[in-house]
Amino acid sequence: MVFYKYQGTGNDFVMIDDRENKFDDQNLDLVSRICDRKFGIGADGLILIRNHRDYDFEMIYFNADGSQSMCGNGARCAVAFAGFLGIIEDKTHFLAIDGPHEAVLNQDVVELKMGNVKGITAKNGDSFVNTGSPHHIRVVEDVHNYPVFEEGKKIRYREDYAPGGTNVNFIEALDKDEIFVRTYERGVENETLSCGTGVTAAAIAFEQEKSDAEVKIKTLGGNLSVRFHRNEDGSLDNVWLIGPAKQVFSGKMELSN
Numbered sequence: 087m088v089f090y091k092y093q094g095t096g097n098d099f100v101m102i103d104d105r106e107n108k109f110d111d112q113n114l115d116l117v118s119r120i121c122d123r124k125f126g127i128g129a130d131g132l133i134l135i136r137n138h139r140d141y142d143f144e145m146i147y148f149n150a151d152g153s154q155s156m157c158g159n160g161a162r163c164a165v166a167f168a169g170f171l172g173i174i175e176d177k178t179h180f181l182a183i184d185g186p187h188e189a190v191l192n193q194d195v196v197e198l199k200m201g202n203v204k205g206i207t208a209k210n211g212d213s214f215v216n217t218g219s220p221h222h223i224r225v226v227e228d229v230h231n232y233p234v235f236e237e238g239k240k241i242r243y244r245e246d247y248a249p250g251g252t253n254v255n256f257i258e259a260l261d262k263d264e265i266f267v268r269t270y271e272r273g274v275e276n277e278t279l280s281c282g283t284g285v286t287a288a289a290i291a292f293e294q295e296k297s298d299a300e301v302k303i304k305t306l307g308g309n310l311s312v313r314f315h316r317n318e319d320g321s322l323d324n325v326w327l328i329g330p331a332k333q334v335f336s337g338k339m340e341l342s343n
């Protein structure tokens with residue numbers, strides 16, 4: 087089977103054109119073997135692109151361990167891949183696990199419209215925001231030297247997030263509209279270089295004053311930006327995640343069960 091590898095600010099994905107529905111999406115062991123960095127291709131996640139009657143395409147996303155959720159960087163990469171396959175031109179309307187999304191593709195840059203967000207839940211000085219995937223957010227002083235893996239793992243498995251768990255983001259303010267974000271991702275069970283739903287949640291938790299905001303984000307894997315509109319009841323719409331998505335290589339894999 088032919089596969090492609092994409093990365094969106096260092097969050098990397100195996101991409102498969104599965105418009106003929108040949109990939110067994112119930113075989114989660116196969117997904118985790120493909121994503122294994124020593125015994126497989128290696129990636130934070132695997133994405134299938136499938137046909138859908140009402141949309142340009144459907145994105146089926148798996149974390150490296152085979153679990154499923156919404157993936158912002160993965161969706162940006164899926165849009166770039168759909169452009170590469172000729173399924174879309176510069177604008178698209180596609181379906182993901184959390185519902186429909188719009189996106190605009192401009193060379194390597196993808197602007198992705200996220201789902202509406204209910205609001206922010208206070209968590210003892212930290213925050214929680216669901217942007218299609220669950221995200222705990224903590225503001226720290228020196229994010230580069232913060233023990234993201236150790237602290238992230240503790241929060242990920244906390245009882246208040248059981249049984250599903252949560253992703254965990256640590257953020258440092260760099261300027262009035264700029265933050266650095268590091269994320270521990272559930273389903274990868276490690277820090278990734280960037281997390282799209284995570285930086286979106288972090289931007290929403292960070293910028294609580296303005297009704298229309300744009301936040302610049304730095305991650306270990308590159309730069310993103312997030313803009314959104316906050317309604318009077320605290321809910322958010324017109325939430326956009328913007329950044330690069332690139333094909334890095336392609337190859338052929340043997341599919342053995």
Ligand SMILES: N[C@@H](CCC[C@H](N)C(=O)O)C(=O)O
Pocket residue numbers: 097149153154155156157158159160219220253271272273274278280281282283284
């Ligand atoms: N890397 C992703 C998030 C993927 C899903 C997450 N690990 C979860 O299980 O909630 C992103 O870019 O949003």
